[in-house]
Amino acid sequence: MTNTFTTRTVDITTGSTETVYDLTDHCAHFLREVAAGRDGLLNVFTPHATAGLAVIETGAGSDDDLLAALRDLLPKDDRWRHRHGSPGHGRDHVLPAFVPPHATLPVVGGELELGTWQSVVLVDTNVDNPHRKVRLSFLG
Template identity: 65%
Template sequence: MDTEVLDVDTARRRIVDLTGDVRQFCASRGDGLCNVFVPHATAGVAIIETGAGSDHDLVDTLERLLPRDDRYRHAHGSPGHGADHVLPGLVAPSVTVPVGAGEPLLGTWQSIVLVDLNRDNTRRNVRLSFVSG
């Protein structure tokens, strides 16, 4: 298995498009599977359309589903931080994408994104792993 870790700054963005990094990682690897994994308890990875408003819609929807208030038992950190720990239950911490001839086999409008609503931690590691097939 080949692997690489990306260091991602989420201070200014809650949705970070990782598609270019994934394409570059897969480019010389042939056929197989690429797994994109975020080893954090308060972030996730999704495949969505970006640039047409869907990324903003996803953030708005998650903020409605996970309001920042005092309802959470997990109560350390900034107000409502417990919501950040529920996020991976809705947006999984990983996705796996088939790769053919070094190219992730995504649909026309699909992008791989990091989803991070947590304002307490703005540095994320994202592990890309490739298994030949």
């Protein structure tokens, strides 16, 4: 069987507050269109210096817990050398070291192979940029 590679960019509006944006439906829709029941890998990538991707449970408080943990770990204050943008914006540029801008996930039978409570999310703490791009790429 010959492997095929298909990629697409999704535009996401995260708004003016820190957010954990669920991308799972975007991923599933993309795979329904391109995977054709094949096994492979889905790579999710966001080309931004101030956002990241995670696989976590959502809707039961874990998304808010993640944002709270990031606020504790990366306070929004004047300690950051990177100072353009809103106060504390330098922390947003450190975020991808803790929440990377990429994830590679298994696809089995054309469907994302996630655990029962897992979701693919965009983590965006940068309130200065509400418009994000996410690249979905399937190899299978």
